[in-house]
Amino acid sequence: MSGARQMVQIGFAGTAALLAALLVYEVAAPLPEFDPPAFRLKPRAPRIANVAAVAAPTPDAFIDIALRPPFDPSRKSVVASAASDASAAPPEVTLVGVIVDGANSLALLKTAASPLATAYRVGATISGWQVTEISPDRVVLGAGPARSEIRLQANKSAPAASQPPAPLNSQ
Numbered sequence: 001m002s003g004a005r006q007m008v009q010i011g012f013a014g015t016a017a018l019l020a021a022l023l024v025y026e027v028a029a030p031l032p033e034f035d036p037p038a039f040r041l042k043p044r045a046p047r048i049a050n051v052a053a054v055a056a057p058t059p060d061a062f063i064d065i066a067l068r069p070p071f072d073p074s075r076k077s078v079v080a081s082a083a084s085d086a087s088a089a090p091p092e093v094t095l096v097g098v099i100v101d102g103a104n105s106l107a108l109l110k111t112a113a114s115p116l117a118t119a120y121r122v123g124a125t126i127s128g129w130q131v132t133e134i135s136p137d138r139v140v141l142g143a144g145p146a147r148s149e150i151r152l153q154a155n156k157s158a159p160a161a162s163q164p165p166a167p168l169n170s171q
Helices: 002-028 059-067 078-086
Strands: 093-101 104-111 118-120 129-134 138-143 146-151
Touching: 093 138, 093 146, 104 129
Parallel strands: none
Antiparallel strands: 093 104, 104 118, 129 138, 138 146
16 A cells, blocks of 8 residues: 555656646746737727817806805805895795794795695795794795785784674583
8 A cells, every 4th residue: 555655646746846847947938029910000080070169167157156155054046036136026825833942943834836834944935035034923034125924824813894703602
């Protein structure tokens, strides 16, 4: 058995020596000359003909961005400011409710365009009118110098021609 083992070891040693000699030859052998193939490229046709020159806008074109920073929460839209200059009639809105929590306040307003009430903060715009004040019983909308006060439905006075309310029966 040791003879067979010795023959395997000699075979592995011979293979290792042969691979080592091959490695030395690959490292020491000179590199063959490489001749890249020669071929001619066709000239390219111009991709775009008659390119029009682009004029950069003047810095005055960006003044609106400088006056209204994009990430400012109180930023007003361009459409809202244009509509406020027109001083149109106040929008048809109904004050459904008011939520006042210290410095924070929300007005729940229902417009003719939406069937549900929407919450608005001071500074929000509705049809070009800006919410300028929110009180517990009213909301003030403004568009330029014009002002419109919307009272809470429960606090509006009853029409003069209506009948007096029926007395309440308490038991």
